[in-house]
Amino acid sequence: MRQAAGIGVFDSGVGGLTVVRALTERLPREELVYLGDTARVPYGSKSAETVARYSRMAARFLVDRGVKMVVVACNTASAFALEALRAELPLPVLGAIEPGARAAVAATRTGRIGVIGTLGTVRSGSYPRAIAALDPALHVTARACPLLVPLAEEGWLDDEVAGAIARRYLGELQAEAPDVDVLVLGCTHYPLLRPLLSRVAREVFGHDVTLVDSAEAMADVAHAELERLGLLRDGEAVGALRCFVTDDARIDEVGHRFLGRHLGEITRVDL
Numbered sequence: 001m002r003q004a005a006g007i008g009v010f011d012s013g014v015g016g017l018t019v020v021r022a023l024t025e026r027l028p029r030e031e032l033v034y035l036g037d038t039a040r041v042p043y044g045s046k047s048a049e050t051v052a053r054y055s056r057m058a059a060r061f062l063v064d065r066g067v068k069m070v071v072v073a074c075n076t077a078s079a080f081a082l083e084a085l086r087a088e089l090p091l092p093v094l095g096a097i098e099p100g101a102r103a104a105v106a107a108t109r110t111g112r113i114g115v116i117g118t119l120g121t122v123r124s125g126s127y128p129r130a131i132a133a134l135d136p137a138l139h140v141t142a143r144a145c146p147l148l149v150p151l152a153e154e155g156w157l158d159d160e161v162a163g164a165i166a167r168r169y170l171g172e173l174q175a176e177a178p179d180v181d182v183l184v185l186g187c188t189h190y191p192l193l194r195p196l197l198s199r200v201a202r203e204v205f206g207h208d209v210t211l212v213d214s215a216e217a218m219a220d221v222a223h224a225e226l227e228r229l230g231l232l233r234d235g236e237a238v239g240a241l242r243c244f245v246t247d248d249a250r251i252d253e254v255g256h257r258f259l260g261r262h263l264g265e266i267t268r269v270d271l
């Protein structure tokens with residue numbers, strides 16, 4: 001029955017497990033079905049058309065599993081495919097951009113917001129658009145940080161190499177927008193780099209910068225939306241996680257770092 005169906009979450013690869021982690025903390029009773037399109041990762045450097053096509057296939061896979069909601073964990077997929085998915089799918093579809101934008105608008109005092117993400121997410125202009133829709137007086141400066149994704153997957157989270165790369169990216173952002181007081185982590189992988197990014201941001205900007213984690217913001221919105229629709233799962237039992245990937249070469253090695261625990265059974269599928 002629909003109530004027991006669970007929440008479907010998809011991402012270009014392992015990064016979306018940070019969203020699964022946030023959802024598990026916020027909604028421990030919900031069953032989760034995760035699909036990582038690991039055979040075709042990264043989405044961040046691909047065209048809007050390709051990302052939208054892959055996203056449709058991933059979302060369809062989840063719908064066919066009977067989920068009650070689809071969470072587009074991937075910021076790039078949210079940037080390029082959310083509208084189409086919402087128009088096409090017969091269930092609630094939640095993306096990363098709006099929740100992150102909302103949290104950033106609530107947090108800024110200076111009215112200057114920085115956004116970091118993949119090339120695709122930044123090129124799409126989705127965060128500046130979503131923030132302007134909430135408050136057109138705010139200034140948004142976005143910077144693509146493509147090297148942060150492989151760093152997070154490699155587990156180089158806080159060493160001198162990661163520090164040098166973060167300083168360069170955030171330094172360029174600071175040169176453009178020195179009064180930024182809120183930085184949106186607009187990519188599934190960045191929560192792993194949060195301690196480093198927080199320290200480097202303070203160093204580079206010369207003042208505290210509030211980091212907004214779009215994964216946490218999404219979990220809050222998922223909770224509110226399920227409650228509003230009367231779709232929260234009843235009972236006390238802890239929900240299970242089922243994981244599907246399109247390629248399983250590195251999932252055991254990398255996945256647990258993003259989820260914060262072992263993934264359990266993983267099924268390889270073709271979309």
Ligand code: DGL
Pocket residue numbers: 011012013015016041042043044045073074075076077117118121149186187188189
């Ligand atoms: N999941 C992607 C995102 O949040 C990052 C990895 C990729 O480029 O596919 O934008």
